[in-house]
Amino acid sequence: MTEARQFVTEARRVVVKVGSSSLTTASGGLDADRVDALVDVLAKVRSGGEKEIVLVSSGAIAAGLAPLGLTRRPKDLARQQAAASVGQGLLVARYTASFARYGVRVGQVLLTTDDTSRRAHYRNAYRTLDQLLAMGALPVVNENDTVATDEIRFGDNDRLAALVAHLVRADLLVLLSDVDGLYDGDPSKPGTSRIAEVTGPEDIAHVEIGSAGKAGVGTGGMVTKVEAARIAAAAGIPVVLTSASRAADALAGRDTGTYFHRTGRRSADRLLWLAHASTPQGSLTLDEGAVRAVVEGKKSLLAAGIAAVEGEFVAGDPVELRDAEGRAVARGLVNFDAKEIPRMLGRSTRELAKELGPEYEREVVHRDDLVVVRP
Secondary structure, eight states: OOHHHHHHHHOSEEEEEEOGGGTBOTTSSBOHHHHHHHHHHHHHHHTTSSOEEEEEEOOHHHHHHGGGTOSSOOSSHHHHHHHHHHHHHHHHHHHHHHHHTTTOOEEEEEEOHHHHSSHHHHHHHHHHHHHHHHTTOEEEEEEOTTTOOGGGOOSSHHHHHHHHHHHTTOSEEEEEESSSSOBSSOTTSTTOOBOOEEOSGGGGTTOOOOOOOSSSOSSOOHHHHHHHHHHHHHTTOOEEEEEGGGHHHHHTTOSOSEEEOOOSOOOOHHHHHHHHTOOOSEEEEEOHHHHHHHHTSOOOBOGGGEEEEEEOOOTTOEEEEEOTTSOEEEEEEOSSOGGGSGGGTTOOHHHHHHHHOGGGSSOSBOGGGEEESOO
16 A cells, blocks of 8 residues: 555544536436445445544435436526436435445535635534534535525535635545546547546646536536646545546555545645635736735735726625736735725725725735635
8 A cells, every 4th residue: 555545544523526427327326236336335434433434415406307307417496406406305215215324424514615705704614523422413515506606606526625625624535426536548549548647737737628528417527626626635635536446445445446646735724715616706807016025025915005996896795806908916805885886996095095984995815814725
């Protein structure tokens, strides 16, 4: 067993994500045998009491297709939400019954980006998940597809899993799909090889990564899985990417799938959510000096460095910070409403306080609520 795989066996809190294609048939509907097979593995892993498991499960929309007479995943949001409404109950009921065979209780947690991109909300999410684990339950997390709109969706559960892994302070993230790892080419063609370990982005810079799964019932693909692995690894969480059929081997530390080494350290929770889960409600264009101060100097954004404002937002909303060419350089939580900022542009805080009052003598975006999105 390699040193990296040894770390897998030592992980105490593990987030496991499983895709729709590993739980359902291509025509829709849950595959009870597949669900039970996954549950068998997870229940065995946690049976000794040394490990805690958080399961991020796709499959709600796919599970609702057949009961509603749909032959394929609908493209419009309204019918997706209807399918999720039917399928979510079926999915959790299946997990509840399957885990009950081992005396394990299941707790459902549904999230949207709006629940997790704001400081108070993600703290609530952490407390709920942490308490479920402390009480011996196994949380089953999914995006709240029944109410999420295009503007507040994670987009895929791979990214959600990476963010949940950081949220619950996991030691390991395991991404399960219908492919047994990352390959240096199309795995269906001869001559390609599985990439056993990734130490950093440069290791796979030459790899052409596919964007679609085999079954056609999910939203992700290898692109979203690699991106999720990058997010988690950069936040100090190693990742194993493999197929659901090899979950037992992956969790036992055997040489299966692709292992992504940690590339960074754990950062403040709100900054990871801000960078990867929030949806900017507007933008602020910065002058050259302000870009340098924010990106290189790690400073707060002051009104004096803002050249333009776009969008409709209120204090506390996430906004994008752009340079003069319109390129995003950072993202942050703004301290003023959009309608207040135009009269503040290019003015010093002292000047603003003198004319508009002491409440204007503060940062437009404080450095503690700001994350740089490019070097």
